[in-house]
Amino acid sequence: MRGRPLVVVGASAGGVESLRAVVRGFPPDLAAAVLVVLHTSPGGTSVLASILDRSGPLPATTATDGEHLRPGHIYVAPPDHHLTVTDGHCLLSRGPRENGNRPAIDPLFRSAVRAHGSAVVGVVLSGMLDDGAAGLATITRHSGAAVVQDPEDALYAGMPRAALAVCGHATVAPADKLGPIIALLVGDEPIPDPHTVDPLLEHETAIAELNMDELNDSARPGVPAGLGCPDCSGALFAVTEGPMTRYRCRVGHAWSPDSLLDRQNIAVEGALWMALRTMEDKAALHRRLADSAFERGAPMTANANIQAADELGESARLIRDLLAQEPPGQP
Incomplete structure (x- = not known):
C-alpha cells in the first residue's frame, strides 16, 4: 500500500471537542486506520467511540484486543488499557502507566513507528502537560508526519505546546482544519525511515505491552537520575532521545518532564x-x-x-x- 496507512491521535483535557472537529473533516474514503487515545479515568466505560461515530463519515468503535486494523475506521482506546499496534492488529494491555496515564499516548505513537516506520501520521490535540510529545518526537525522528493542533485553538494548550517544543516542523492548524490536512498526508508517499533499527523503541513498546521478558531484563536504558518514581518510589533512569530527556523506573513507569x-x-x-x-x-x-x-x-x-x-x-x-x-x- 502506498501512502501512510496509519494515523495515531492523542488528546486529553478539552480533547473531545477537538477530536470531533478533526473526524468531521475526514473524507469517507480515508485510506488509513485511525487509532485514538484520550486520557480517561480507569473506572467505568468510555462513550468516545459513539461520539466520534456520530461526528464524521468514518465508523468509530472501541478497540478490542487482537482486532484487525481496517482503513477508514477509527479505533478508540478503552479505559485503563494501553492501545498499541502489532502485526496489523490492535493490542490492549495493562502495562505500566506512562505520564500517570493508562491509556497513554506515547506507547501508541511508538508502536505505530515500530509497525510502519515513516508511514505514520502522528497527531497531538488539546491537553494538559506533555504526554504525546516524546511519542511525536519518535515519529518525526523516523521521518513520519507530525500534526499538532494550534495551541491558540486548543482549550488546553499544554500538550500542543510541548509537542511543538520537540517537533518544531510539525504541521500546525486549528482542529477543524486538521481532517483534510491529515487526509493529504495519508496520501503522500513517505520518505524512507533513516532509523530502521531502534532498540530503545522496541524496548519501551514491549514494556507498555507488558512483555515479561523486557520487564524482567536487568539491562535498562538510560543513566541513574537520582530521582524517585512517584508511582512506586523506585529509582528513575534518565533516557535521552533526540531533544528530550525522559525518565523510566525499573518496573516500567515512564515520565516526561512536565x-x-x-x-x-x-x-x-x-x-x-x-x-x-x-x-x-x-x-x-x-x-x-x-x-x-x-x-x-x-x-x-x-x-x-x-x-x-x-x-x-x-x-x-x-x-x-x-x-x-x-x-x-x-x-
Whole structure:
C-alpha cells in the first residue's frame, strides 16, 4: 500500500471537542486506520467511540484486543488499557502507566513507528502537560508526519505546546482544519525511515505491552537520575532521545518532564497535608497534657506543654501558608 496507512491521535483535557472537529473533516474514503487515545479515568466505560461515530463519515468503535486494523475506521482506546499496534492488529494491555496515564499516548505513537516506520501520521490535540510529545518526537525522528493542533485553538494548550517544543516542523492548524490536512498526508508517499533499527523503541513498546521478558531484563536504558518514581518510589533512569530527556523506573513507569513535575507537586502537597495533620494532632495532645498538669497542680509541666503547643501551632501556620501558594512553575 502506498501512502501512510496509519494515523495515531492523542488528546486529553478539552480533547473531545477537538477530536470531533478533526473526524468531521475526514473524507469517507480515508485510506488509513485511525487509532485514538484520550486520557480517561480507569473506572467505568468510555462513550468516545459513539461520539466520534456520530461526528464524521468514518465508523468509530472501541478497540478490542487482537482486532484487525481496517482503513477508514477509527479505533478508540478503552479505559485503563494501553492501545498499541502489532502485526496489523490492535493490542490492549495493562502495562505500566506512562505520564500517570493508562491509556497513554506515547506507547501508541511508538508502536505505530515500530509497525510502519515513516508511514505514520502522528497527531497531538488539546491537553494538559506533555504526554504525546516524546511519542511525536519518535515519529518525526523516523521521518513520519507530525500534526499538532494550534495551541491558540486548543482549550488546553499544554500538550500542543510541548509537542511543538520537540517537533518544531510539525504541521500546525486549528482542529477543524486538521481532517483534510491529515487526509493529504495519508496520501503522500513517505520518505524512507533513516532509523530502521531502534532498540530503545522496541524496548519501551514491549514494556507498555507488558512483555515479561523486557520487564524482567536487568539491562535498562538510560543513566541513574537520582530521582524517585512517584508511582512506586523506585529509582528513575534518565533516557535521552533526540531533544528530550525522559525518565523510566525499573518496573516500567515512564515520565516526561512536565508530567513528572506535576506528580511531584502532588506528592509534595500530600506530604505537607500529612505534616499539618500530624502537627495539629500533636499540638492538641500537648494542650490536653497542659490541662491535666494544671489539674494535678504542676504548672511548670503545664506551661512547657502550652509552649510546645504554641510552637507547633506556628509551624502549622507556616505549612498552611505554603499550601495556599501556587506550586513553582504553575500560573
